[in-house]
Amino acid sequence: MRCVPVMRTKTPSRRSTSLSAMPPPEHFMNQSQSANLPRLTTGAAKHQGKPLRKTSWAPLRMNTMAQIATSTLPAVLAISGSDSSGGAGMQADLKTMLACGVFGMSAITALTAQNTTGVRSIQDTKPDILADQINMVFEDIPPVAVKIGMVSATDIIDVIAERLTFHHATNIVLDPVMVATSGANLISDDAIAALTGKLFPMATVVTPNIPEAEVLTDTLIRDQEDMEAAAHRLVERYGCAALVKGGHGTEDANDVLAETDGTVTWFDGARINNPNTHGTGCTLSSAIASYLALGDTLPKAIKHAKKYLTGALKAQLNLGHGSGPMDHFWKYR
Ligand SMILES: Nc1ncnc2c1ncn2[C@@H]1O[C@H](COP(=O)(O)OP(=O)(O)OP(=O)(O)O)[C@@H](O)[C@H]1O
Numbered sequence: 612m613r614c615v616p617v618m619r620t621k622t623p624s625r626r627s628t629s630l631s632a633m634p635p636p637e638h639f640m641n642q643s644q645s646a647n648l649p650r651l652t653t654g655a656a657k658h659q660g661k662p663l664r665k666t667s668w669a670p671l672r673m674n675t676m677a678q679i680a681t682s683t684l685p686a687v688l689a690i691s692g693s694d695s696s697g698g699a700g701m702q703a704d705l706k707t708m709l710a711c712g713v714f715g716m717s718a719i720t721a722l723t724a725q726n727t728t729g730v731r732s733i734q735d736t737k738p739d740i741l742a743d744q745i746n747m748v749f750e751d752i753p754p755v756a757v758k759i760g761m762v763s764a765t766d767i768i769d770v771i772a773e774r775l776t777f778h779h780a781t782n783i784v785l786d787p788v789m790v791a792t793s794g795a796n797l798i799s800d801d802a803i804a805a806l807t808g809k810l811f812p813m814a815t816v817v818t819p820n821i822p823e824a825e826v827l828t829d830t831l832i833r834d835q836e837d838m839e840a841a842a843h844r845l846v847e848r849y850g851c852a853a854l855v856k857g858g859h860g861t862e863d864a865n866d867v868l869a870e871t872d873g874t875v876t877w878f879d880g881a882r883i884n885n886p887n888t889h890g891t892g893c894t895l896s897s898a899i900a901s902y903l904a905l906g907d908t909l910p911k912a913i914k915h916a917k918k919y920l921t922g923a924l925k926a927q928l929n930l931g932h933g934s935g936p937m938d939h940f941w942k943y944r
């Protein structure tokens with residue numbers, strides 16, 4: 612069975628850049644790929660292995676400065692909780708961003724002590740420290756996209772909403788994390804109201820799984836028709852696009868996107884037989900933010916993100932005693 616996600620749209624598809632045409636970042640290339648890149652010969656390279664005479668420094672420095680190669684990457688900010696076991700939360704976000712070709716930055720909302728079998732303890736970040744993290748990032752390297760994950764308390768949500776508004780954040784991908792795969796509750800009941808009231812209206816897209824979409828829409832989701840109706844309801848209620856993910860369904864892993872202009876797009880994916888799904892939601896949302904930062908439209912970003920996630924599941928990494936993490940680096944092995 613092939614597991615490449617397929618996209619079906621109910622309106623004519625939009626144009627966007629092809630990712631396959633994009634070269635991987637140089638440090639991920641193999642030797643023959645990187646050997647084909649143009650090289651700059653700096654003054655320092657010419658002197659390799661030989662001690663430099665003092666008299667040669669001044670011309671050498673000017674020569675080197677004139678020829679320094681500069682490069683840049685779109686930067687993406689993850690605002691999420693730390694997962695000590697590395698498979699979900701901030702750790703999954705940063706690994707995903709690196710693998711998807713953007714520069715990942717972090718504002719940590721909570722420290723969790725967890726592994727693949729459960730969550731032992733949670734310490735929320737003090738709101739002023741969270742505000743400082745967001746400020747320091749935006750003041751220096753303004754992100755092109757922002758991914759928001761675990762936000763467990765109202766005061767944390769308030770500060771995120773206020774700071775992101777202040778900094779005119781764009782391309783906000785919000786994964787409304789409620790319950791961990793291991794079963795632990797990761798948000799308080801009163802924080803759900805703050806999340807939907809303050810952060811949903813700012814989001815470009817929200818990405819609930821089926822149980823989360825049921826809570827957010829007060830409906831039962833039994834089939835794909837219900838998933839699509841829930842996605843529409845979220846768009847109507849909160850004015851942002853909504854991707855309802857089918858990972859918790861019983862058949863294929865199909866996700867549905869409803870956009871504010873009424874467009875509905877299904878992203879079909881065959882269910883992969885892999886019990887290690889810790890961090891799938893974190894990974895998908897970070898990949899969507901990464902591809903938005905790289906210039907994709909929302910449907911294209913989701914298509915590429917799902918392809919990345921599918922590959923990570925197909926790699927069949929098997930770590931830990933519970934539902935384990937995925938191989939975020941699968942593309943480069
Ligand atoms: N077994 C699977 N095979 C293929 N795709 C899957 C599988 N499980 C989940 N997915 C995909 O993973 C993505 C995340 O969906 P899921 O419903 O698991 O989110 P989630 O529950 O928020 O994740 P998390 O485990 O981080 O809480 C979706 O694109 C979904 O279709």
Ligand SMILES: Cc1ncc(COP(=O)(O)O)c(N)n1
Nearest residue numbers: 692699700761791792889890
């Ligand atoms: C810090 C943090 N953020 C998010 C999740 C959800 O991921 P999952 O549902 O796969 O456990 C998690 N377990 N921990």
